[in-house]
Amino acid sequence: MKPFRSPSESHPVHEKFAKAREELSSALIERDEEINLVLTALLANEHVLLVGPPGCGKSLLVDSLLSWVGGTKFTILLTKFTSVEEVMGPVSLAALKADKYLRVTTGKLPEADFAFIDEVLKGSSAILNCLLKILNERSFDAGDGIVKKVPLKLCLGASNEWPAPETSKELSALFDRFTLRKTVTPIRSQLGRQRLLWARDHVPKLSTTITPAEVEEARRTAATLPWSKDAKEALESILKELAREGIQPGDRRQFKTVGVVQAFAFLSGVDEVQPEHLEIAQCCLWDDPTEQPQKVAQVIARIANPTGMRVTQLLLEVESVLAATDVRNLADAAKSAAKLGEVERQLSSLSGNGRVDKARLYVREQLKKLKLASIEAV
Ligand SMILES: Nc1ncnc2c1ncn2[C@@H]1O[C@H](COP(=O)(O)OP(=O)(O)OP(=O)(O)O)[C@@H](O)[C@H]1O
Ligand SMILES: [Mg+2]
Structure with a gap:
């Protein structure tokens, strides 16, 4: 695999993506895949849906990403009572007086470059229909039969659950508009949980920002x-x-x-x-x-x-081994140590990238801790 000859020369904007990826990853715990997902979506001009239980860091990731990108943003939490006006803007009274039906879209979704729609699958059918058009055709009905283009580059949707199988037609159609969709799971590793508990600030500190024009430039380069x-x-x-x-x-x-x-x-x-x-x-x-x-x-x-998927699998294996180990039982601890050793060997056989190295280090540390704990227990 050939890296860019000189990313900073030929693709200065790539550097910004790399930096944001690194900074997000060092603050958010076990969210590398989700970070890749939202940054990829931004680069591909596609929408993302994150589905996970309350409190697993969806909003923290999305808000951090939105603080990184410039441009106009629109954020809303949908309920079945949310009105179309709250998303699309109210109908203009001045226009009504002149017998016209137009919306005032200032500060609303039709004027946003980037949108975060929380509980996106909970909207009324009227809202789902508006979203369908905006997300897919990137246009909206401004009133009086006028169809206007919207600047929307990326819509990030979040939800606590996947839509039920017997879902409405609008909801299935909206669900399909999210090209990238992922389940976000709670933190799995012990180390991750310790970080969650004892680091009192998880908000990523981003040292750069990016403009919609730069995102567009990166998108064009990526597409070639x-x-x-x-x-x-x-x-x-x-x-x-x-x-x-x-x-x-x-x-x-x-x-x-x-x-x-x-x-x-x-x-x-x-x-x-x-x-x-x-x-x-x-x-x-x-x-x-x-x-x-x-x-x-x-x-x-x-x-x-893909190496990344293999790393994820192996790390899952490590967590299930650790969870099932009784360190006071010497034979049990020895068996687990052997399994971790095997995972470490398998990680060593993968061609190195940042994630492999991080995973290898993590497994080595866990192995050391396991041995110490079992020595202390006897
Ligand atoms: N993986 C994580 N890394 C760092 N912090 C986390 C992580 N998961 C949860 N947190 C902490 O928990 C807080 C709550 O997470 P957040 O509000 O982003 O959850 P959510 O998934 O959006 O929940 P909801 O579905 O209720 O909206 C975060 O602000 C952060 O402090
Ligand atoms: Mg949230």
Whole structure:
């Protein structure tokens, strides 16, 4: 994989993305995948939906991202009582007097470059319909049959649950407008939990800002990144394999995935899309949130073998080993230590990137702690 010859020369804006990624990642605990997701979405000009239980850091991530980007922002928490006026702007009384029906959109979604819509699936059907048009066509009905373009680059949606299978047509359509969708899980590791508890400030400190024009420049560059032959073949094989498993994301979703993967490759600082960048496609290539995301992840890991997914799997294994270990039982502790040692060896065999190194260090530390704890216990 070739890195940009000189990212700071040929893509100065890439540097800003890299810095933001690093700074977000060092403040937010276990949110690397979500950070990649929102930055990729920004680069790909696609919308993101984060679904997770209350308090797992969705708003903290989104608010941090919105504080990084310049431009006009719109944030709202939807309930079934939220009115269309609160999202689209009130109807102009002055215009009404002149027998016209127009909305005053100042400060509302139609004028936003970036939007955060919390509980986005909870809106009334009238709101869902407005959102559908804005998110997909990037235009809205300004009144009196006038269709106006909106500047919206990215809509970040959050929700505490996935839509139910027997959901309304509008809701399914809106759900489909979010090209990138991910479950956000609570912090898993012990170290992560200690950081959550004992660091009293988790708000990322971002040393740069980025303008909508710079985001657009980055988007254009990312969209020109070529695909390696291997990556193209891997994507085609993944789609075939998914179809065999009964997972057939729509044509629009498949088409958009190409741009998303390119954006992720750009974020990773390379000048050609490689199979490993297909990792991000696990958030795109499915329709039903119940079982499909996991199957898609497995198929992508098997065919494209992305390091990131392997690291996540191995770290999950470490957490389940640690959770099940009784350090007072010597045989049990020894068995767990052997398992952690094996994970460490597997991590060592992965080609190095920042995440692999971090994971390896983490496993080594846990192994040391486990041994100490079991010595102390006897
Ligand atoms: N992964 C994390 N890293 C750092 N801080 C976290 C993390 N998860 C939760 N927190 C802490 O918990 C607080 C609450 O998180 P936040 O409000 O972002 O949750 P949320 O997912 O938006 O919840 P809700 O669904 O109720 O809106 C954060 O401000 C932060 O202090
Ligand atoms: Mg929130």
